[in-house]
Amino acid sequence: MQVIENIPIELALDNVVKALRLNKERYSSSGIQEFIAIAESLIQPKACYEVAYINKKEKDKVKIEDVTFSSRVLRKNLENVERVFPYIITIGKALEDKAASFSDLLKQYYLENIGDMVLRLAKQYLDKQIKKHYGLEKLSSMSPGSLKDWPITEQKPLFSLFRTEKNPVGVKLTEHMLMIPRKSISGIYFPAEVTFLSCQLCPRERCPARKAPYDEDLKKKYGLDDE
Numbered sequence: 199m200q201v202i203e204n205i206p207i208e209l210a211l212d213n214v215v216k217a218l219r220l221n222k223e224r225y226s227s228s229g230i231q232e233f234i235a236i237a238e239s240l241i242q243p244k245a246c247y248e249v250a251y252i253n254k255k256e257k258d259k260v261k262i263e264d265v266t267f268s269s270r271v272l273r274k275n276l277e278n279v280e281r282v283f284p285y286i287i288t289i290g291k292a293l294e295d296k297a298a299s300f301s302d303l304l305k306q307y308y309l310e311n312i313g314d315m316v317l318r319l320a321k322q323y324l325d326k327q328i329k330k331h332y333g334l335e336k337l338s339s340m341s342p343g344s345l346k347d348w349p350i351t352e353q354k355p356l357f358s359l360f361r362t363e364k365n366p367v368g369v370k371l372t373e374h375m376l377m378i379p380r381k382s383i384s385g386i387y388f389p390a391e392v393t394f395l396s397c398q399l400c401p402r403e404r405c406p407a408r409k410a411p412y413d414e415d416l417k418k419k420y421g422l423d424d425e
């Protein structure tokens with residue numbers, strides 16, 4: 199298992215203002231810098247990943263290191279793939295605890311959102327590291343719970359790929375399959391000639407985190423007409 203501690207994160211003022219749609223009338227640059235400084239003092243971005251091999255491909259199922267995953271989309275995405283990279287990324291618990299301690303809901307919201315931004319940046323860092331290390335040009339990923347086709351219950355088999363009671367980045371699963379610390383993401387990376395994003399198959403309207411437009415035709419290609 200590979201572990202990356204202390205992922206370097208740069209929280210540039212302009213990017214934070216843009217990502218959080220901050221109200222400049224209410225917050226001066228120094229006020230926003232103060233938020234950034236709080237976040238920077240609390241985050242502990244780290245990641246772990248495994249190199250895992252596919253044993254078997256069945257209809258709408260795929261077996262990775264003897265662990266079965268049920269998802270038509272995942273199965274189709276792994277059609278020409280033999281090696282995948284299950285991963286867990288977290289920024290730790292301190293930032294979410296600090297956000298919860300604010301009585302001002304807007305402050306809570308801003309700090310929570312900076313946490314989400316840090317997670318996205320940490321994921322971009324991990325993308326680059328895996329690509330560089332394994333000489334891959336393109337990498338896509340999927341996360342359990344991002345689509346109806348691959349529900350959140352698939353977190354359990356995903357975490358079992360790490361083969362230890364406690365993964366080295368200290369992320370635990372609750373009985374409802376939620377991750378603790380909450381500011382964590384998990385999933386499976388796979389090499390892909392064409393970038394795949396779950397958002398392309400997700401019809402949710404007005405999602406602030408959408409990364410690609412919803413694509414009805416692609417949905418049909420995956421045979422998900424009934425979703």
Ligand code: SF4
Pocket residue numbers: 344345396397398400401402405406407408409
């Ligand atoms: S559109 Fe939003 S909810 Fe749907 S997969 Fe993308 S980020 Fe998730």
